[in-house]
Amino acid sequence: MEGRQPAGGKAGSRTSGSAKASARGGMDFARLDSFFNPSSLALVGATDRSRWSWSAFHNWRTYSEGPCYLVHPRHQKVHGEPAFPSLSAIGESVDIAYVMVPTDQVLPVMEEAASIGIRNAVILTAGFGETGPEGAALEAKLVELAEAEGMLFLGPNGNGFVNAARGRTPYGLPIAPPLRRGPVGIVLQSGGLASVVLGMAQARGVGTTMVVSTGNEAMVGATDVIGYLAAQEETRAIAVFLESIRQPEHFKEVATAALEAGKAIVALKAGRSAAGSRAALAHTGAVAGDAAVVQAVLDSLDVVRVTSLEDLLTTAGLLGYQPRRLGRRLAVVAVSGGACDILADRASDEGLELPEYPPATLAALEELLPPYSNPHNPLDVTGYVVVDANISARSLEAVVASPAGHFDEVLYQTTIPQAAPPDPAPLMARYAALAELVARSPLPVLLQSSGPAGGGFADEVLDRFGFFVLDGIEHGMSALGSAVRWQERREALLSRPRPAPAPRLEPPPGATGTFGEARARALLAAHGVPVVPTVIVHNVGEALSAARTFGGPVALKVAADTLLHKSDLGGVELDLRTEEEIEEAAERLLAIAETHHVGDEGLQVAPMRRGGVELLASVRCDPAWGPILVVGLGGVWVEVLGETSLLPLPSGRVEIEDALRSLRGYQLLEGGRGRPGVDMEALIDSLTGIARLGEGLGDALDTLEVNPLWAGPSSCEALDALVVWAR
């Protein structure tokens, strides 16, 4: 049984309910490590009638060592073994209680557990926070008890965990054999999905360290488990299924720790399709919804995003099993021309290259292959493999001997059969030779199958040689693309200094509701963001005189701070060139201002800016994730493209430039085909200023939106702006 743990650990940095637990100690690595490595189990509520009970019992007997005590108040025998009437009756120390009693009996059971020094529990029982306020109150009582007694529990409404690395399985759903050990840690917020994912991992030959179902996360959240896995030795990659991220700041910390430790987090985040939940007072809400914010945060932390369970497992498998550096220059040794075609298309999708084989390699391949073959990358070893089964391996041997630096890795297609051949020895010998070749290859060798990678005889081969096999072309290439991008981004992130936070700013006087154009522009100007020069006028004569001062075409707008969508009301006139045009426009706009009872605020006159590109630039302060810079092409572009880049703040100039580059419209900024490019330095200056202003205002701000931000050939100016305050 575990020893008592000292209080301590990372405290104070968390925002959810479990922050309390953390502040009180016990959520550090050692505490979780003792939680996840119990040597004895008590199944409380064990009964022959429950499949949960049967599964939990069977799992422990099959995959774990140490005693499993069955507890039921009335049954004397459960699952064919003697049962105890209560936890107290066991009379031996118990590392973890697996609680499956009815909802109203969970608290008494936990109290009894506490009284006899049981410090860990999995609570399978449902009917708590997920059902409403009453259940939430009961759940809070459990947490209160646990915190008071120094206990830690997983759940409620969670199936527990499978510690495959060490053989500890307090887990209440069936685990189909073989339970494969491997480098991938898996965390899921959905209980039922845990078994699905475990089954899929086994079918794909992906071995795990731990599979943890966090349920309601009353004490231990997915983020805590990710943090544990990032620090745990056996885990080399982490696969997570997330419905919501409950501890944003803590999540950022553990994701950063994982990145520094070289352990990729691969995430399938539910809710991609959820409509942004914000009212669209500012345009920003419509083009940068909640799902987009979470995606931007995950991107900024180099969390690999996938959208299917297949990609979740194959990608985490590749990142966990393959210790070497991967890159974009891929060599392929395939088993058919058709496979080569599909691979080439998928490689292109993933931004991977298939450089031609260098002359020496081509010569070696021509020597090997039948006379009618025409070797190139991707290499089809041709149907001749049926005559000479070693031709694939010999081709691989030739390819890995390519001059250093020509390729980053080799993908080698080989499908290990699920049914053993009558005499498996020759096949085993071929795999042994392959394992030896892979081990001494100067290039990383990735194996890729066309059928299920695991199962039956294939499991034997995987076990014996420690192979990891990418499951099919589709998911295999997704995994490779993701792995390469993860590594590239990791290197970039770790090589850059972390951007310094912006200094905290006091909101200006009257910072409630919204600021229309005039006050928003003033705020920008006061913080060094260039804005277009503007004169307020109250009649046609003043308008004409202001226009004369600017020279060239002008824009006229109704100045009212309360009219947020001036152009929808016809309150904007652009590109006025002649005195007649200006007069006519001013008269019309003054009439509109009267109609909307804002006549006394007058009109704005500003010079037209032409020949540049209009952008949308905002800072949105997300309640969970803090300030986010949103940038995209503006005006009609944002309507048609609906495309923006989001950057969690603080971010530096390099990140801002990357965000611009990631836009489809970036080439408009670069110029070309007779159009001049924009002043990129001035644009990044403006964006940096907007970002630091928004970040500095912090949670006083809802949204600061500059739309359009005009980027010209030699300057950048805010042409219109809007502030929505948080209060």
Added chain:
Amino acid sequence: MEGRQPAGGKAGSRTSGSAKASARGGMDFARLDSFFNPSSLALVGATDRSRWSWSAFHNWRTYSEGPCYLVHPRHQKVHGEPAFPSLSAIGESVDIAYVMVPTDQVLPVMEEAASIGIRNAVILTAGFGETGPEGAALEAKLVELAEAEGMLFLGPNGNGFVNAARGRTPYGLPIAPPLRRGPVGIVLQSGGLASVVLGMAQARGVGTTMVVSTGNEAMVGATDVIGYLAAQEETRAIAVFLESIRQPEHFKEVATAALEAGKAIVALKAGRSAAGSRAALAHTGAVAGDAAVVQAVLDSLDVVRVTSLEDLLTTAGLLGYQPRRLGRRLAVVAVSGGACDILADRASDEGLELPEYPPATLAALEELLPPYSNPHNPLDVTGYVVVDANISARSLEAVVASPAGHFDEVLYQTTIPQAAPPDPAPLMARYAALAELVARSPLPVLLQSSGPAGGGFADEVLDRFGFFVLDGIEHGMSALGSAVRWQERREALLSRPRPAPAPRLEPPPGATGTFGEARARALLAAHGVPVVPTVIVHNVGEALSAARTFGGPVALKVAADTLLHKSDLGGVELDLRTEEEIEEAAERLLAIAETHHVGDEGLQVAPMRRGGVELLASVRCDPAWGPILVVGLGGVWVEVLGETSLLPLPSGRVEIEDALRSLRGYQLLEGGRGRPGVDMEALIDSLTGIARLGEGLGDALDTLEVNPLWAGPSSCEALDALVVWAR
């Protein structure tokens, strides 16, 4: 043995080498049906040393009935059976010869086969057309012989076929059991891939009628086989892997026949990533490459396009097994909240809806489910399913009883285990009840598993109850989305009259090389496509006078027919408003014209068109697929979006409007946010005129490009144009 077939069949409509075979009869349905249903097999070149030979022999013995004769010139015993020294020595009739002799012996073997009345062959041997001119000549001799003798052969360089529906397997790669019969016909141009696909189909529980590997397609092409499967009774859906489509016109015919027969063709077409192979003299080449043309043709024929083998099989499986009409309103009964989340995201990706359960259904579900559950669509039956295994089925029962018209189908998650439980009877009883419920359900019920859908015990269940199970959420939802879109599009296509072909037009005099703006505009105008009024001028005074005639801002361009990229040379000046601007621009352009030695052609003056939307509209005459209309937003939009819609011609107004609607920029045409919409009728008139002109010119044309085509609020005009002739 088959009877002799009468000559005849569809003739004259084909363009490839096999057209000859067709014209000579024998490629009609009955001829292919006899080819694909041999009752006796001769393996020529059979030897214990060849895995092909062993596989072909073993396959026939395992899956087929009727004699299998082994032929080898020297071996007296092969695969443990007596062998014949030659085909002639067999002395019995042989329906099909499977030829695996060395390349130089194939022709003599075929001659011998012909001499003894063998009318069908699979030629496995490689070394023919795929190797170069010498091999191609040898291949041509085989075709010549076969045509002269009324023979038909598959290959060379192809593995043969597996007729699972009737149990005929002249096929030279291993077939892992069980060979499942089912409704999906599979055609592949890649030999090695056939076995991969067959294995994947079996793992997914997808049963087949036929799997055909067409190899070099010397006589029988993939298109012929698709046509056969479209007419064959057992086949309900057709899955094809295509490297190239060798018979475009014939392909259109068989795809149309399949569509009319209600059999979906699902295609994985290689070469998506291939760069467009056309020189980019016209802009069209860069935005509508060869791969895009093929995709447009497949779309116009309602061929379902997929990009992975997984989607190929799962989609064809769904379309083959599910006879009922599917639609966008999906009900889901799932096994975990996490699965519901992933399903909801994927449903949204696919354009499917998850309408809430109607009140009566909700009431029934609340009755069934535990008190803490909160039923909604997608339905999580909660972990309670572990306690009451029937809760899922009872929920399904409640859902299928929803009022008619509320849902189009139900997706029901159930994973059939691959390992049989110790006592399979209760589980079998549950599946029997499920089968009964599915059969009497007023709504189509789609089953979806989380693991591999077939294999082991699952195969038994699939066989007994005729279930088809979608393999996983990712590929299952892709399949459902594709199936729904296929059905919708099929109904639209079959309900519309087929557009009439445009009348053939004589190319204008001098139709070689290129026509620059002036001649291209004249051609358009002569065929009723509105063009912007333009005056040719030769000095500043004429320019000013022309501008005065038009009134308002004008555009000035260098008029030279040979300068195709005028704007890149600075030869275009837009939006000239004042006399000074016009004078200055005219002087500059006249100087440019002098520099490029085209001064005598003068300048064009045209009124500026503003406030509308610029489009790109072209007709590209594809060598294989004929005329294609290309339409997209023009100007800077085509550079940034790189997006066009392609429509094979002839197409009607409805198709042209659909093509416009499919553009991301369609909302620009619609107007909104203060911008007026364009005159859609005038735009479609212009596009129809351009399409019919391009189509009428036929293969005299390479590309007719109108860029920009200006669509205004009340008219539509070609502002600039270019013609590239085919010669």
